[in-house]
Amino acid sequence: MSEPKLTFADKLGIARLELRGARRAIAxxxxxxxxxxxxxxxxxxxxxxxxxxxxxx
Incomplete structure (x- = not known):
């Protein structure tokens, strides 16, 4: 399936989740x-x- 067009808010939400994941990875x-x-x-x-x-x- 093709990747959807992400809005700025979508990209910001993904970045927020990935930041949370990075903090957990450090822990x-x-x-x-x-x-x-x-x-x-x-x-x-x-x-x-x-x-x-x-x-x-």
């Missing part, structure tokens, strides 16, 4: 499925937004 917490789910949730929201925009054209 030696390696298993972080919630970070991965959060990033996937943001990308899925962008995909749905793109689909709605294309449907309304």
């Amino acid at each position: 030696n917490i390696q298993d972080q499925p919630d970070i991965d789910r959060g990033i996937e949730r943001i990308k899925e929201r962008a995909r749905r937004r793109e689909e709605r925009a294309n449907r309304n054209k």
Whole structure:
């Protein structure tokens, strides 16, 4: 599946989650499925937004 077009807010949300993941990695917490789910949730929201925009054209 192709990558959706991310808005600035989406990119900021992903950066925030990755920063949280980096802090956990420093604390030696390696298993972080919630970070991965959060990033996937943001990308899925962008995909749905793109689909709605294309449907309304």
